[in-house]
Amino acid sequence: MARTKAAPASTACVALVGNPNSGKTTLFNALTGMNQKVGNYPGVTVEKVTGTYSHQGSQYEVVDVPGLYSMRPVSLDEELATKAMAGTEGRPPDVIVFVLDASNLERNLFLFSQTLAAGLPTVVALTMTDMLARERAEIDVAALESRLGVPVVNVVAHRKQGLAELQDAVARAIAERTVPDIDLGFPTVVREAVFRLHDALARAGIDANRSEVREALLNPESAWNSKLEGNPDIVRAFQEERQAVLGESIQGRTVDAQTRYAWAAKVRRAVLHSSDSRVRAVSDAIDRVLTHRVFGLLIFFGLMYLVFQSIYTFASPIMGWIENGIQAVQAAVSPALAGTPLLQSLVVDGVLAGIGAVVVFLPQIAILFCFIGILEGTGYLARAAFLMDRILGWCGLNGRAFIPLLSSFACAVPGIMAARVMPDARSRMATALVAPFMSCSARLPVYVLLIGAFVEPQFGPAVAGAVLFLMHFVGLAVAVPMVWILNRSLFKTKRLPFVLELPRYQWPRWRDVALTVTTRVKVFLQTAGTIIFVMSIVIWALLSFPKSEAMDSRYKAAYQSQSESFKEARSEENYIQAQRVRDSYLGQFGRAIEPAFVPAGFDWRITTAVLAAFPAREVVVSALGIIFSLGGDADEESVDLRSALAQARWPDGRPLMTMASAASLMVFFALCAQCLATLATIKRETGSWKWAAFSFASMTTLAYLAAVVVFQVGSRLL
Amino acid sequence: MSESLKRPKFCRGMVCRVTCVTGDGEHVCRLLDLGLTPGTEFSVVKVAPLGDPVEIDVRGARLCLRRRETQGLDFEQVEQSG
Numbered sequence: 001m002a003r004t005k006a007a008p009a010s011t012a013c014v015a016l017v018g019n020p021n022s023g024k025t026t027l028f029n030a031l032t033g034m035n036q037k038v039g040n041y042p043g044v045t046v047e048k049v050t051g052t053y054s055h056q057g058s059q060y061e062v063v064d065v066p067g068l069y070s071m072r073p074v075s076l077d078e079e080l081a082t083k084a085m086a087g088t089e090g091r092p093p094d095v096i097v098f099v100l101d102a103s104n105l106e107r108n109l110f111l112f113s114q115t116l117a118a119g120l121p122t123v124v125a126l127t128m129t130d131m132l133a134r135e136r137a138e139i140d141v142a143a144l145e146s147r148l149g150v151p152v153v154n155v156v157a158h159r160k161q162g163l164a165e166l167q168d169a170v171a172r173a174i175a176e177r178t179v180p181d182i183d184l185g186f187p188t189v190v191r192e193a194v195f196r197l198h199d200a201l202a203r204a205g206i207d208a209n210r211s212e213v214r215e216a217l218l219n220p221e222s223a224w225n226s227k228l229e230g231n232p233d234i235v236r237a238f239q240e241e242r243q244a245v246l247g248e249s250i251q252g253r254t255v256d257a258q259t260r261y262a263w264a265a266k267v268r269r270a271v272l273h274s275s276d277s278r279v280r281a282v283s284d285a286i287d288r289v290l291t292h293r294v295f296g297l298l299i300f301f302g303l304m305y306l307v308f309q310s311i312y313t314f315a316s317p318i319m320g321w322i323e324n325g326i327q328a329v330q331a332a333v334s335p336a337l338a339g340t341p342l343l344q345s346l347v348v349d350g351v352l353a354g355i356g357a358v359v360v361f362l363p364q365i366a367i368l369f370c371f372i373g374i375l376e377g378t379g380y381l382a383r384a385a386f387l388m389d390r391i392l393g394w395c396g397l398n399g400r401a402f403i404p405l406l407s408s409f410a411c412a413v414p415g416i417m418a419a420r421v422m423p424d425a426r427s428r429m430a431t432a433l434v435a436p437f438m439s440c441s442a443r444l445p446v447y448v449l450l451i452g453a454f455v456e457p458q459f460g461p462a463v464a465g466a467v468l469f470l471m472h473f474v475g476l477a478v479a480v481p482m483v484w485i486l487n488r489s490l491f492k493t494k495r496l497p498f499v500l501e502l503p504r505y506q507w508p509r510w511r512d513v514a515l516t517v518t519t520r521v522k523v524f525l526q527t528a529g530t531i532i533f534v535m536s537i538v539i540w541a542l543l544s545f546p547k548s549e550a551m552d553s554r555y556k557a558a559y560q561s562q563s564e565s566f567k568e569a570r571s572e573e574n575y576i577q578a579q580r581v582r583d584s585y586l587g588q589f590g591r592a593i594e595p596a597f598v599p600a601g602f603d604w605r606i607t608t609a610v611l612a613a614f615p616a617r618e619v620v621v622s623a624l625g626i627i628f629s630l631g632g633d634a635d636e637e638s639v640d641l642r643s644a645l646a647q648a649r650w651p652d653g654r655p656l657m658t659m660a661s662a663a664s665l666m667v668f669f670a671l672c673a674q675c676l677a678t679l680a681t682i683k684r685e686t687g688s689w690k691w692a693a694f695s696f697a698s699m700t701t702l703a704y705l706a707a708v709v710v711f712q713v714g715s716r717l718l
Numbered sequence: 719m720s721e722s723l724k725r726p727k728f729c730r731g732m733v734c735r736v737t738c739v740t741g742d743g744e745h746v747c748r749l750l751d752l753g754l755t756p757g758t759e760f761s762v763v764k765v766a767p768l769g770d771p772v773e774i775d776v777r778g779a780r781l782c783l784r785r786r787e788t789q790g791l792d793f794e795q796v797e798q799s800g
Contacts, residue, residue, distance in 0.1 A: 070751035074744045106777040107753050254739050257750040261758070265777070279778075284763075293767035386782050390768035393784065497748055497787035502773060502780040 011052075011059040012174050013092075015085055017115055018099030019108050020067030020423065021503045023127035023157060027099055028064045029515050030157040031167075036515075038523050040687035045419065045428035046080050055167040063093065069107070071114035072219060072253075075496055076425035085118050095173045096122045097166070100152075102139050103128040103504065105272060109264035110257075112148070113184055117211040121173040122180055124152040125166055130159075131504060135281075137274035144271045149180040158509045184263045186214065190255065193217060193241040200237050217242055218252040283379075283504040290383050300387050303380075304406055307371050311364045312410040312441060318363040326356035345544055346537075354536035357615060358529040361413050361677060365524055366517050368407050368414040372421060373516040375403075377508030381421060385500055395480055396487030398422070398498045401431045408438035409472070412678045413528070416685055417520060424496060430483050432685055433695055436678045437479035439472040439670060442617040445636040446669045447471050449621055453642035454662040474670040478702060523684070531680035536615050539676075542586040543612060555579040570629040578629040586611055600668065600707035601661030601715070603650060610668070615676045617669055660714030664707040672703035726795040728772045728785060732762045734793040741790020749791055753777040759796060 016031075018024040028036075032051025039048040049064040065084050066077040073079040085093065096115060100108045115122065129139060145152045151169040155162035186194075194214045201208050206228075208216075216225050217238060228234050242252070290296050330348045337344035375381040385399030392401050400422045408415030412435050419431040447468055456464040555576045559567070570578075581587050590608030597607045605627045613620035621641070625634025628644040635641075648656035657665075673679060673696045683692040726734065736758045739746060753776050754760070760776040771782040 069748070072747065072751070074748050074751075104779045107779050110751070110753065251739075253747055253750055254756065257753075258755045258757070261753055261755050261777070268778075280780075287764070291764060291766070291773075297767055382782075386766055386771065386773065387768075389782070389784070390766060390770050393770070497745055498771070498782075498784055499748065499752065500771065500782035502782060 011061050012094045012170075014060050014062045014170060015065050015093035015096050015120075016062055016099060017065045017081070017085065017096050017111075018067060019069060019101060019104070019111055021501050022067065022099045022101040022104070022108060024064065024067060024099040026509055026512055027097075027125055027127065027155060027157040028062060029512055030155075030160060030163055032062055034515075034518075036519065038519055040684065041080055044076055044080070045425050045432065045686050046077050047420070048080075053167070055164075055171060058171065060167075060170070062097075068111065069499075070111065071117065077423075085115070085120075093120060095170055096120050097170060098122055098124045098150075100124050100126050101128050102126050102132050102272075105139075105268040106261060106264040109267055110260050113182075113260045113263060116180055116182065117209075117215055119179050119209055119211075121177050122150045123166065123169045123173050124148060124150055125162075126152055126154045127157065129154050130156050131506065135274070135279050137272060137279070140271045140273065144267070147182075147267045147270060149182045158511065184259055185266075186259050187255070189245050190214065190218070190259075193245050197234075197237060197241060200234060204231060204234055206231070206234070217245070218256045220252065280504055286505050287383070287502070290380070291386060296383075296387060300384055303375075303384075304402070307368070307403070308406055308410060310367050310371065311407060311414065315363040315367055315410075319360050322360050322363070323356065326352055326359070342544075342547070346540070349544070350537045350540035353540070354533040357536050357677070358525065358532050361411070361524065362521055364411050365414045365417060365520055368418060369517045369520045370513060372403065372418060373513035374508045376421065377506070377512055379503045379505045382500055382502050386502065389498065389500070393498065395484045396427075397430060397434075397483060398427055399500065401427065404431050404435055405438055408435040408440060411440050411442070412436045412438065412675065413524075413681045416678065416681045417524065419685065423499070429686060429691070430486055432682055433486065433691070434479040434483045436673060436675065436682075436695060436699060437475035437482070437671065439475050440617075440675075442675065443471075443669055445618045445621050447666055449624075449636040449638075449641065449645075450662045450666050452636070453645050454657065454659055458659070471666055471670060474667060478671060478706075482698075524681070527684040528677065528680040531683065532615070532677050535676050535680070539586070539612070539615050542589075543581060543584050545585060546583070547580070551580075551583065552576065571631070574626075574629045574631040577626050577631065581608065581612075581623075581626055599712065600704065601658070601664045601711035602707075603648075603656055605648070606656070606661075606665065610672075610674065613674045617672075617674050620669070620674075658715065659718045660711050663714050664711035667710045668703045668707040670703075671699060671706055673699035726793060728762045728765065730762055730765055733759060733796045734762070735759045735796050737792045737794050739790065740792055743790075745787070746790035749783075749788070752781060753779070754791060 016024055016028055028049070028051060031053050033053075035053065036049060036051040039050075040046070041048055046066060051062045051064070053060050053062065063084060065081045068075075068078040068081045070078065071082055071085075073082050085096070096118065098112050098115060100112060112124070124144075126139065126141065126144070132138065139154075141152050141154055151173065153162050153166045153169050155166055157163070194210055194217060197217060198208065198210055198213050201213065216228070220242065225235075225238070228238065245252075245255075290299060330352050333352065334344060334348050337347055372381070375384070381400070381403070384402060387399065388402040389399030392399055392405075397405075401419075403421060404415045404418040406415075407418050415435040415438065416432045419428045419435065422428045422431055451464050451467055455467050556572070558579070559572050559575045582591075587604075587608050590611050591604040594602075594604040594607055597603075597610075602610070605624075609620050609623040609627055612623040621636050622632040622634060624645070625638065625641055626632045628634075628641065628648070630638070630640050630644060645657045646655075650656055679692045679696055682695050683689055686692070726732065728734075736754050736756050738756055739750070758776065760774045762772055763775050763780065764773040766772070766782075771784045773780055773782050
């Protein structure tokens with residue numbers, strides 16, 4: 001199977017449409033396997049997933065349309081889904097494969113009745129029949145086929161059953177182009193009105209089928225009505241008929257929904273044969289434990305602890321291996337390039353460090369999405385959201401935000417990516433924007449360094465521990481009001497009810513879990529990874545230039561003229577490195593904006609270290625090491641670095657770092673967006689730089705203001 | 719034994735029927751799309767440990783809804799089982 005970039009004209013386009021949780025993704029994975037492309041609709045957290053397969057020599061492109069409940073879009077995802085089907089995004093599909101969940105017939109049939117209005121050839125893929133069989137229920141496929149007027153293929157996607165038949169049916173549907181037409185049993189008044197309006201339209205030369213006319217009649221907000229605006233007679237005719245049939249506007253949708261559901265219930269009664277009344281017995285028994293008010297919560301917190309430990313603790317040895325591996329490559333490459341220092345620096349500190357900065361995220365992403373794949377696949381994720389909704393719901397989030405936010409305490413990158421477990425675009429956006437406020441593990445070195453240098457010597461280890469603990473809640477304390485405000489300003493439009501489906505428990509499909517993990521890793525490497533890599537090299541360049549022989553010899557001379565005790569404290573190499581950073585573009589910029597940071601208690605050295613930490617927060621520690629002439633190997637436990645910070649002075653002799661400025665710096669790091677990977681991930685997940693810029697600007701502003709307040713208040717109190 | 723209350727408080731095991739649509743807007747449309755049309759009966763399967771949301775069985779599907787987000791629909795209690 002060859003992967004095609006742009007589908008040639010001979011490739012047929014298949015739209016995979018269905019309810020959320022209908023088994024659509026499993027079917028999509030089974031049909032297309034590894035031939036998937038994941039993109040993003042611009043500016044929204046909705047992914048566009050397409051894949052290809054070939055069948056009997058023809059190529060098919062499959063669009064995995066976001067799961068939807070109604071063709072009358074009320075959510076952003078649904079809007080894009082209906083657009084994808086109408087063909088306003090790219091070309092219209094040649095055929096619809098409607099994924100019909102046999103265990104949830106009525107609601108699935110409701111959506112099916114609406115997709116008919118698209119007037120496209122349709123094939124029904126009947127899923128979850130294996131689950132029904134376990135509950136001793138059965139669907140009469142032939143009866144369903146005759147009721148729906150379209151081919152129905154029973155598929156068990158994870159066992160690859162029925163796939164070939166489905167592909168045959170798709171090929172036939174495209175060749176025959178038969179458009180289904182069924183009687184949904186609308187009330188006579190509606191049908192007569194539609195008949196009259198259809199005639200009126202035909203006389204006016206407007207081409208429309210009956211279901212489109214009915215849609216326009218029953219739903220005054222539908223897109224169809226705006227198309228009629230140029231024709232006042234027709235608009236008036238519609239208004240009169242609507243008045244006669246319905247009265248109030250909401251009644252239109254009520255009549256419509258009632259009719260469709262009545263039809264769906266009739267079909268269900270005709271095709272579903274159940275010999276056992278113990279429907280969902282097993283699933284309900286599991287639920288009695290897993291959503292129990294005591295055991296349910298205990299199991300939930302136990303599982304969440306396991307997830308968190310896995311990405312926080314268990315991932316760290318793997319990340320250590322990656323870092324050691326990169327260092328080994330750096331050490332191996334470095335001597336070979338010793339003759340050309342600039343190239344050596346570019347390759348070692350720029351390119352290899354940049355690759356390291358990307359790859360180091362993979363263990364956490366892979367582990368988290370493995371958990372999410374399993375939890376989602378079994379149906380537990382929905383239960384977790386059910387348990388947690390009350391805690392997160394009041395500020396405008398919902399229960400599904402728990403895992404993304406918890407993960408963000410380890411690292412915001414997998415946390416933001418995990419926001420896609422949320423069902424709607426707006427709550428995904430809100431979650432992605434607050435996730436970076438959670439205190440990630442990269443903030444820890446900053447806290448340990450500063451608490452070790454300033455809090456512990458004065459107040460002892462107990463207070464130091466308490467401060468470290470409290471620092472983890474600074475971001476949360478700011479994030480909660482922030483999401484509350486976001487939901488009342490930016491995301492105010494269209495507050496939808498939070499709908500959570502509790503599907504039956506099932507075993508996770510390992511193939512789906514594996515595909516989830518590989519897709520997420522691939523997406524991260526391709527999009528966020530590229531941005532992180534390029535920006536790492538830009539920051540390297542800003543720290544390495546300008547650079548000249550003349551400057552280096554000036555630094556050497558300056559070092560030689562220093563006192564012996566000065567030279568004893570720092571090596572020539574480290575001294576020169578510190579001077580280079582001071583005179584680099586970034587150092588110049590740090591010195592230029594020093595006045596802005598003085599109110600927060602930072603001098604140019606701290607400011608430059610903060611700027612140099614833009615790729616990742618923890619870099620601030622080694623940047624301080626370099627700036628204080630201790631070399632870049634200094635870590636947060638370094639005694640030399642702690643004492644260098646404690647002894648640093650302003651030009652007028654006042655100590656640079658006091659309790660107030662240490663607190664200010666910690667608060668700044670708790671709130672700032674000095675993490676390139678996070679911003680790159682926000683860009684990727686929201687499909688727009690706008691949100692990454694918004695996140696950076698709002699977090700930096702908050703961090704700056706909070707740091708100023710802490711320093712100003714702190715230096716007066718302490 | 720039908721007990722008519724305008725908006726009964728949900729509790730476990732209760733069976734309710736949607737009587738009429740009183741609200742308007744996207745929010746109510748979503749509830750209609752999910753099958754909560756007038757005349758539909760649903761049962762309350764479970765209330766979350768923290769009191770909200772509630773799990774209901776409607777047309778064979780299990781859905782969770784927040785109590786306050788059922789505004790716009792009127793219910794009556796049909797029976798109390800269990």
